[in-house]
Amino acid sequence: MERYFQKEMECADRETMRSIQNEKFLKQVKHVWDNVPYYRKKMEDKGVTLDDIKSIDDISKLPFLSKADLRDAYPYGLLGTPLKDCVRIHSTSGTTGKRVVAFYTQNDVDMWEECCARAITAAGGTDEDVCQVSYGYGLFTGGAGLHGGSHKVGCLTIPTSSGNTDRQIMFLNDLQATILCCTPSYAAYLGERMKEMGLGPDDIPLKAGIFGAEAWSEEMRQDIQNTMGIKAYDIYGLTELSGPGVSFECSEQSGMHINEDHFYAEIIDPDTEEVLPLGSEGELVFTSLDKEAFPLLRYRTRDICCLSREKCSCGRTLVKMMKPKGRSDDMLIIRGVNVFPSQIEAVLLNQGYAANYQIIVDRVNNTDTLDVHVEMTPEMFTDNLGEIDRRQKALVDGMKSMLGIKAKVTLVAPKSITRSEGKAVRVIDNRKI
Numbered sequence: 001m002e003r004y005f006q007k008e009m010e011c012a013d014r015e016t017m018r019s020i021q022n023e024k025f026l027k028q029v030k031h032v033w034d035n036v037p038y039y040r041k042k043m044e045d046k047g048v049t050l051d052d053i054k055s056i057d058d059i060s061k062l063p064f065l066s067k068a069d070l071r072d073a074y075p076y077g078l079l080g081t082p083l084k085d086c087v088r089i090h091s092t093s094g095t096t097g098k099r100v101v102a103f104y105t106q107n108d109v110d111m112w113e114e115c116c117a118r119a120i121t122a123a124g125g126t127d128e129d130v131c132q133v134s135y136g137y138g139l140f141t142g143g144a145g146l147h148g149g150s151h152k153v154g155c156l157t158i159p160t161s162s163g164n165t166d167r168q169i170m171f172l173n174d175l176q177a178t179i180l181c182c183t184p185s186y187a188a189y190l191g192e193r194m195k196e197m198g199l200g201p202d203d204i205p206l207k208a209g210i211f212g213a214e215a216w217s218e219e220m221r222q223d224i225q226n227t228m229g230i231k232a233y234d235i236y237g238l239t240e241l242s243g244p245g246v247s248f249e250c251s252e253q254s255g256m257h258i259n260e261d262h263f264y265a266e267i268i269d270p271d272t273e274e275v276l277p278l279g280s281e282g283e284l285v286f287t288s289l290d291k292e293a294f295p296l297l298r299y300r301t302r303d304i305c306c307l308s309r310e311k312c313s314c315g316r317t318l319v320k321m322m323k324p325k326g327r328s329d330d331m332l333i334i335r336g337v338n339v340f341p342s343q344i345e346a347v348l349l350n351q352g353y354a355a356n357y358q359i360i361v362d363r364v365n366n367t368d369t370l371d372v373h374v375e376m377t378p379e380m381f382t383d384n385l386g387e388i389d390r391r392q393k394a395l396v397d398g399m400k401s402m403l404g405i406k407a408k409v410t411l412v413a414p415k416s417i418t419r420s421e422g423k424a425v426r427v428i429d430n431r432k433i
């Protein structure tokens, strides 16, 4: 039987949801107009005033916000409430330029945690469950978000944070955790370590995993599900909007339901900024509908995906977003061809490798080079050069047909590529240096 955390919202009919969105949207725009001079100026520069926004259908009149705006307004420029009403900040892990800092009032934290509670419930979580949160705690939103959600559901929460892998496995075992929350790359690493320790799917009581914060393929899902004997659910979100729980997967595991009573989604063409019809692939843009401290209107996420309103067997009516392929800024352009790391990963997993790889891009004599280092699994490890050559060739061919360009593939020994405890770093692009 499907369980819901807030059924009236998760299963609302279209008309009801649209009217909730409409009402909240008008309030949110007024809140921004009145309290966020940075965005109000952007509206005025575009010749738009509050009078032009009469319903959510007028959303396309509003200007977009980008990460550059958030950096520009750092730290307080987009704050919608007095600082004394805020109770928390979180921050993105941005490696370049200023970090983005997001602010939360207590109501914002409650809304965010409820979104995470919806995700945990959709993964089968109840107050009978033991939920181990192995996302990093701190400025990163993964730990705090799922932790709060787990409390709201009433699970016994184990706040391990990430790292110390053997201790993670000890707690999973000793405290009989039934739900594991971490990045998919860390889940894969935990699975690998369990295997090494002689623990199979039947030795641990885990039943579900809630894995997100980075792009991961269907093949990787299968791999993790088989190794741990669990159902692996995707969860998506970003610090700017709250954190994890902007959208979440249900038992159908075919895309993530967006909590659209809080976040209104649009898909645009990233080059022309034109809004695209339902089902088209493009950049995901979100408008928060009821945030207080850090309201964002038409925020460009850079994530590439598409939306679907196909009926879902779980009974939820919330619009779904398909797995993001990765960010448009993760997309590599190699000799003029668009390449997403997730495409390379799909080729590897299809040929029986684990997701332990590194992509190295460089420019030699004005030509881009693409080198992929792929770790052999212990079972396939060999010093037979003919066999290694055959395997490398099969990967080169697989990548050629997936990407349309030739990559150089080097097979490396098991365990030679550093494992990730949070978001995996898959790409080294030496062209930028």
Ligand code: DLL
Binding pocket: 092, 093, 135, 141, 142, 211, 212, 213, 214, 215, 216, 234, 235, 236, 237, 238, 239, 240, 243, 244, 245, 301, 303, 323, 324, 326, 327
């Ligand atoms: O990664 C929040 C989060 C924590 C989501 C835990 C899920 C679980 P940021 O660090 O701000 O926040 O990074 C946000 O990560 O724009 C996407 O590019 C990517 N991302 C997040 N979830 C997914 C996912 C958190 N399920 C950025 N699939 C987003 C693909 C994801 N990409």
